[in-house]
Amino acid sequence: MTTTAELPEQLAEIRDDFLALEQRDRLQxxxxxxxxxxxxxERYQDxxxxxxxxxxxxSPVFLFVEVDDAGAVQLYATAPAESPTTRGFASIxxxxxxxLSAEQVLAVPDDFPxxxxxxxxxxxxRIRGMTGMxxxxxxxxxxxxxxxG
Amino acid sequence: MPVDNDTASKFAEYAHPERLVSTEWLAAHLGxxxxxxxxxxxxxxxxEMGHIPTAVKIDWHTDLNDHVLRDFVQGKEFARLLGEKGxxxxxxxxxxxxxxxxxxxxxxWIFSLFGHEDVRLxxxxxxxxxxxxxxxxxxxxxxxxxxxxxxxxDDATLRAFKEDVLSHFGxxxxxxxxVEEYTGExxxxxxxxxxxxxxxxxxxxxxxxxxARAAAPDATxxxxxxxxxxxxxxxxxxxxxxVITYCRIGERSSHTWxxxxxxxxxxxxxxxxxxxxxxxxAVRAPIAQGAEPGSxxxxxxxxxx
Numbered sequence: 001m002t003t004t005a006e007l008p009e010q011l012a013e014i015r016d017d018f019l020a021l022e023q024r025d026r027l028q029x030x031x032x033x034x035x036x037x038x039x040x041x042e043r044y045q046d047x048x049x050x051x052x053x054x055x056x057x058x059s060p061v062f063l064f065v066e067v068d069d070a071g072a073v074q075l076y077a078t079a080p081a082e083s084p085t086t087r088g089f090a091s092i093x094x095x096x097x098x099x100l101s102a103e104q105v106l107a108v109p110d111d112f113p114x115x116x117x118x119x120x121x122x123x124x125x126r127i128r129g130m131t132g133m134x135x136x137x138x139x140x141x142x143x144x145x146x147x148x149g
Numbered sequence: 150m151p152v153d154n155d156t157a158s159k160f161a162e163y164a165h166p167e168r169l170v171s172t173e174w175l176a177a178h179l180g181x182x183x184x185x186x187x188x189x190x191x192x193x194x195x196x197e198m199g200h201i202p203t204a205v206k207i208d209w210h211t212d213l214n215d216h217v218l219r220d221f222v223q224g225k226e227f228a229r230l231l232g233e234k235g236x237x238x239x240x241x242x243x244x245x246x247x248x249x250x251x252x253x254x255x256x257x258w259i260f261s262l263f264g265h266e267d268v269r270l271x272x273x274x275x276x277x278x279x280x281x282x283x284x285x286x287x288x289x290x291x292x293x294x295x296x297x298x299x300x301x302x303d304d305a306t307l308r309a310f311k312e313d314v315l316s317h318f319g320x321x322x323x324x325x326x327x328v329e330e331y332t333g334e335x336x337x338x339x340x341x342x343x344x345x346x347x348x349x350x351x352x353x354x355x356x357x358x359x360x361a362r363a364a365a366p367d368a369t370x371x372x373x374x375x376x377x378x379x380x381x382x383x384x385x386x387x388x389x390x391x392v393i394t395y396c397r398i399g400e401r402s403s404h405t406w407x408x409x410x411x412x413x414x415x416x417x418x419x420x421x422x423x424x425x426x427x428x429x430x431a432v433r434a435p436i437a438q439g440a441e442p443g444s445x446x447x448x449x450x451x452x453x454x
Contacts, residue, residue, distance in 0.1 A: 027193065027194060027197060028197065030194060031194050031197050031198065034194060082192070082195070082247065083192055084192055084194035084195060084197075084198055085192045085193055085194045086192070088194065120211070121193075121211070122193055122211075123193070123208075123210040123211055125210065126193065126210070
């Protein structure tokens with residue numbers, strides 16, 4: 001993998017944490033991420049209209065990206081408690097991407113979800129949901145930048 | 150040693166009442182020798198969040214599918230998997246899961262391909278158990294490994310392949326996908342676009358009965374009369390019919406296979422697990438679009454020989 005060297009530190013840390021574990025424990029770590037998915041900030045709780053449905057996911061997950069004046073990204077996501085895998089994926093991205101610059105997020109390799117070592121534990125099909133989330137996050141950032149520019 | 154059947158009056162009206170247990174029955178029988186409870190979900194983490202005490206986990210994707218071939222595991226892997234889970238050939242297996250037992254029914258169908266005799270579903274599945282406030286635990290059991298015999302899978306009796314569907318034309322087919330998938334507006338289940346096909350529509354002559362119509366709002370199965378109104382009434386199935394069910398990869402249609410076979414008593418119902426992801430991508434496989442079933446004919450060939 002030639003691109004991983006450039007991965008922002010906070011994302012690389014998440015990846016390395018997963019890769020350091022046995023297959024079975026990777027699921028437990030994913031569950032921890034799932035439990036850590038933050039509640040939406042109050043200003044967004046009554047605005048489901050702002051959120052985009054991630055069609056690639058097997059469960060209803062919605063995400064919304066903010067790019068602040070300094071160009072820093074915040075990713076917000078919501079998914080039901082009975083869909084812990086989807087919540088886990090969203091939480092990895094929310095923790096891994098938030099605070100990065102828009103350029104840094106856009107430079108994250110599209111195959112980042114496949115590098116977490118979850119393909120065997122979770123199955124490739126399910127991982128595609130996370131790939132969809134990353135793709136939609138990037139698209140929203142491009143749209144925000146185009147508006148601002 | 151088989152465990153007692155649930156003689157709940159609701160089940161007595163079904164063709165094979167011994168295939169279902171209620172949440173109440175299961176709560177009273179947990180830990181009984183000979184009983185193994187298995188959770189099988191769509192979401193691979195639900196079990197880790199909390200499961201029925203003593204239940205082991207079997208995942209449809211990582212445990213029951215071959216990782217290279219598009220096929221299920223073979224007898225050897227199945228024997229190893231069940232042995233590790235503490236399941237013997239004579240165990241009573243009660244399966245349950247999320248989403249109206251969707252994936253639990255799929256696991257049950259695969260257990261049946263291997264001829265595991267006593268395999269039952271928990272009526273209402275995971276959702277009802279939780280809705281009733283029953284006990285959950287995150288403690289994973291560590292069953293002692295047992296010997297499960299290597300049994301050759303029977304792919305002829307309960308399973309249909311694409312060629313079987315073509316030679317089945319003239320007999321009833323049930324398409325259990327969403328109406329949008331049936332008419333051809335979309336190739337994938339809403340929210341599941343990763344398992345698409347190259348063409349949209351349905352197998353000619355198939356009746357459309359979305360699978361979840363068999364479930365009541367509390368995730369239990371509807372009564373026999375309600376099910377008969379749907380499958381014999383609307384879909385026009387008649388006693389003695391030879392039926393093939395299909396969906397997208399064979400999971401939703403396992404649920405309908407269970408309903409037709411065990412609740413309504415149809416014999417020889419087969420599930421076509423290749424389903425739309427195969428049919429809708431197969432060269433020259435005949436397809437009908439729109440709300441009408443269309444007629445089943447030989448594959449049309451517009452190219453001159």
